[in-house]
Amino acid sequence: MVSVPGFGAPSRTTRDASALTRVVAGAAGAAAAGLVYSTVIERNAFTLRHATLPVLEPGSSPLRVLHISDIHMMPNQHLKQAWISELERLEPDLVVNTGDNLAHPSAVPAVVQALGGLLARPGLFVFGSNDYFGPKPKNPFKYFKKNHTRTHGEPLPWQDLRAAFTERGWLDATHTVRELEVGSVRIVAAGVDDPHIERDRYEAIAGRPNPLAQLRLGLTHSPEPRVLDSFADDGYDLVLAGHTHGGQLCLPGYGALVTNCHLDRSRVKGVSNWGSTMKLHVSAGLGTSPYAPARFCCRPEASLLTLTAVSNGGDVDSVQQSLPQLADQFS
Template structure:
């Protein structure tokens, strides 16, 4: 084959190029579905969010477990998190991916359920996963489709019986490690179950940490928490983008926040922090992660330097690292 310009590609060269591309694609598929999907990591964050004079508070943030009964590696990894001895556990939903997964979730959380905990649920606690067109995720307002109902009532009962507090449309006040916390949460905004008016209003001014919980970090909910004076909102749902491009990051967020906030700690408005977990699981119908390891986060909250209502909080450069447990 001669192009007339001095360059040509023979049939054998074209075949080798095609074979190379196919091999690279296969290697990427194996890496994302077998290796990285199971390369669980613990993210460490240090953030000055407590009132001056408060004791440091260690908060373990877990989200998007998407458990099925036979995911024994994930179950074993989660069970080791109790050795971190967090002061508080926050679970922001999507624990289930199978109707028989409640015992696996409860067993995996194990000792963590004996520690102080707060939780809200996500859509995949209420409804099972189902196959979807992946291109729908590029349209933020695509029509939602639900799978079979999941036994969320059993999961809620297991959590509350062990002492965790359901923050769904509720205001909870607890004291943990000497820190007084005013917490409130909403049901999943991703499927429009949020009713912020049920918790609206400024939290207790005597609290040293004002904490908001939501599964999906939708801006309308984040704005409401910020307007009411919350210090920190914790969310999940995004999977950190799940399939990311090295050097570029997440392609989609699956909600209305921008890509820069798809995981980790950021600032929302003038005075509120947002922490989005990249989560520990995936849908069984999209069991792949690329350049976005599954993770839990241990946040060490410290007093704001200087103290006072006018103290500056800069969250643009938090102390951050990701390491395997």
């Protein structure tokens, strides 16, 4: 039998080329699907995280704290605004906002409207870099270098946002020690400006807080270890922070690739211990930069923290709730 070129079984070269084409097409399809999932689906899959933390003085009544961070609001993000507005139904005793509210010069009204009734509740806040300066396109590989050079975008109207918060009764904790009573719990709270851009001046609040307080609460946008060490040394019970976005792009079984600060990856979100007695809670935040609008294995979140007396048991980082679950429970 004579074999005629161009007829019969394909050559090995042809088979190899066809297999390579299928592999490349499959990889491209998977990448496209991942891009759509991370930028369209997960980025908008807002969730509510619950945790119980025994940090109050013995005999204290429980305190429900809603921790919000890293909203990075754009005026046209109506789904995010609607979800945040639903949080008021949780009826928290105290709201804590740890900064990076803005991503656009015209976003202040959207932030204020979304927070809505939460602004009528007792609240504390500090700002982050993206309250002061707008986002800019960045080389993503810079995030793997902790000490990379930082560049700032256009100035943002943080004074207008601060005025809106304080006029409604929220307390600015930046470089200030605040004492307040929420329910029957006496709180001492103090905060620093954003350590990520070296605006922190811990010496302005340094010293042991009022020993009569039932909760000694620290606030910072970026959870830089030097600041956390200072809070721990002064005897604070709990520090709330944001900034990390929980890593934003995480790998299954591995977690966050980076924290965008000097905090280790194991503490990139949720509850952890800092030192022998202080608790740290880092929020994975609700937003992203408009120049990196993707999340993977790291849903945007707010956190409802139930603070209990130290004798009432251990801390629990519990199940998250999606937007429909939240709406169903509190409708």
